[in-house]
Amino acid sequence: MQILRSGAALGVALALAVPAVVQAAEPSYTTIFDGTATGSDASFDKWAFAGGGAVALQADGTMRSSGGFGMRWYTVKPFGDVSLKVDYRDARGSAPGNSNGGVLVRFPDPRVPAAETPASWSYDWKGASGPFPPAKQYAGEPGCQRAVPSVLPPDWAPAWVPVVCGEEVQINDSPDVGAPDPRKTGSIYGFADLDATRSGADVRSGQVGTWHTMEIRTVGQQYTVLVDGKVINQWDGAVPMRFPDRGLGDPPTMARQLAQGYIGLQAHGDGDTIDYRDVRVKELSAAPKNTVAPAVTGDGFTGRALTCTPGTWANVAADQAYVVEWLRSNAPVSDAPTDAEMGTVKAGSGASYTPTAADLGKVVWCRVSATNAEGGTTWATAAAPAITFASDVPGTVGGSVGATxxxxxxxxxxxxxxxxxxxxxxxxxxxxxxxxxxxxxxxxxxxxxxxxxxxxxxxxxxxxxxxxxxxxxxxxxxxxxxxxxxxxxxxxxxxxxxxxxxxxxxxxxxxxxxxx
Missing domain, CATH: 2.60.40 (Immunoglobulin-like)
Known part of the structure; x- marks a missing residue:
């Protein structure tokens, strides 16, 4: 989501002649948008509109975004820990370029006037092993719902609540690396951004009109994003981070620690046409829980292997398989760095990793992820010893034993x-x-x-x-x-x-x- 002013008026919310197109529920999931106009908690009329542009019901039972900045959001209930699945497609047709949209999660009720929301926030960060700030008690103001920029058009204000209080999981399969928006599909907008290669947008950009499935697993403040069944992003919103400065006063993660929130589908701007269908959720009650932290063994010298052990977990199978990734980040430069300041990149995968010269001066750490039968994904981290350049030269030392x-x-x-x-x-x-x-x-x-x-x-x-x-x-x-x-x-x-x-x-x- 990039701020683009649009001259489009409010879009038509619903054409009454649209026939009911009911989408079959996925096993163990609850459908919250099934393509029907009315009649159930999964019908279109349970999705309210806020902002400019439109997210309108189509004859084929999909929702389509158009026009200016706004959202269609599910009003029946907020959700806590969930697996959320949304089918989307870039619906530009033969128009050049690619469309922009997003799935909005964990935001408070946008109908509540800002004056009735908290004026400030506080957050107790416990710390974690890795390239993260040390434990600290944070406090600040304004509260997130009072951070909606005054420069925005008044009709945009409710649609901006997810931007300042929740998270936007970006939909943008354009292959470009610059303007109009370098953040690609699966980015946790502003906090964990993906380029076209890491997102897979470089492949999907040539698939305009093709349906893709985005899954967002949210457990606590940990987000795991999958597209077409492949994990493309993992981000922990519990870590203190600043939003990159764009002059709008976007609150940091510390002001966004909601245990539950609403779900929305974004309309982005002129020329952006995204279709959404079959929105379904599975509420998670027993996600994997790390009880003994992972650990990294090894001396930290380049050329010598490090090993990451997964620690101990609850709510997992006896033969649980763990996904171990090695990451390289900058050392913390502040008590709430930006995504760019952290500069995290994937360095390797598997239980062992051998540091190279690229790791010198960086924080190398492992992330151990567990996904259980319920479908919840969580992870825990462990920092490696400081990486030091090593030049190994063989030498001998010994003694002798006489025959005795x-x-x-x-x-x-x-x-x-x-x-x-x-x-x-x-x-x-x-x-x-x-x-x-x-x-x-x-x-x-x-x-x-x-x-x-x-x-x-x-x-x-x-x-x-x-x-x-x-x-x-x-x-x-x-x-x-x-x-x-x-x-x-x-x-x-x-x-x-x-x-x-x-x-x-x-x-x-x-x-x-x-x-x-």
Whole structure:
């Protein structure tokens, strides 16, 4: 929407001969304009006109804009969080150029006199992670409905309420990048503007007369705009921002924090002919909610990947898919920057992003969006570390380890006193402390003396052999100061003859390897 004075008078609101053309309701949506003249809450007569020009009912059940600046708005009720869908087409026919219009949302009742509306506003901004101003309490005046410029024609004043209090989602599929209006379809007018490429207007500009579907998902102050099913814009109206100065005193976002508002369709000016049809809404009651914020990991050096994790969400499916986008913005220059001052551009998508030289001096951040089965879309953000130029040069650092096989034995194993005439199995234990730097190792115990495996007392030996000899433990890698228990057992039968004295045997503990 660009201000263009027009000499056109009020357009004809309704031709009574128009036949009722009822458009079928989309499942789970409520139709609020179905093409009929009267008879239901979806009929044309529930849409009041304000301003100049006209938005008139046509014989085919569409509304058509013409003439000067004005709007047709739905009077039955205001809406809060919704998915709003509107079919539109550029109806210039063979006339050169492209038409301009818009969908108006979240504005207060324009019938209320400005003198009866708040004289001032206040807003408590909590802050957010990203290129946004710090938390702050804002206040100002006038209230948004008192900000309608006095230079406007009196009949324009009600139609200007959405401009100063709500938001206009632009319809302008012209391919030009300059005059008469560089803001293309899907722009949140003045606050989140799209050029022809980002909008897709460069493609749609050649489709005059073709119907397109615009969807506007509004949850809280977050706006997601789709055209023909493709997301083309996302904007958070909770962020403190100024409207770009055009000398009309447009209020900032801080003065527009309405939780609900009315819906309108814009007439823009002479030569602008937009057709609208099948306006339907789905009221959202359980949109996705971020409960633990996303986070960016990485050191912020150019050439090294950053990773964005989505955080934790409520009102989403267990296997919820998240859309992660990486954006690059200027650092905040004020406590309420303009869209141009923020200069946000998309840098990448997906869970990871590798900063480049283009990110130096900028704020890089990720936006994690979730859309649930109800159709609500919300998002949360996380700022990356400050991006720093890095030049990586390989270097080495290291040390060496000498071949080591070390075995230290603990207190000698002792069975204690054997009791003659009583059958019993005796147990003796010790510890072996192992250090090995080898690729493998084996700890074993062997009896390499006379009478192998039997305890000896002078010329006498125990009848039964000692158990616990052989392999104690193996390793497939190095180990350090590992304490390994070693256990021996000796069975004494009730008929075994035992000689007074000590039965002993010197055993050999061996730590060996095939991979030093």
């Amino acid at each position: 096989l070390s075995l230290t034995l603990g207190t000698p194993a002792s069975f204690g006193a054997f009791t003659p005439g009583v059958e019993r199995e005796y147990t003796a234990s010790t510890d072996a402390t192992v250090v090995s730097t080898a690729g493998d190792a084996t700890l074993s115990v062997a009896d390499t003396g006379s009478n192998p495996g039997q305890l000896v007392n002078g010329a006498f030996t125990l009848p039964l052999p000692l158990t616990g000899l052989g392999v104690v433990k193996t390793w497939t890698g190095p180990t350090t100061n590992e304490v390994v228990p070693v256990t021996f057992k000796q069975l004494i039968r009730s008929t075994d003859a035992l000689r007074t004295g000590s039965y002993t045997k010197t055993l050999t503990f061996t730590l060996s390897t095939t991979m030093p």
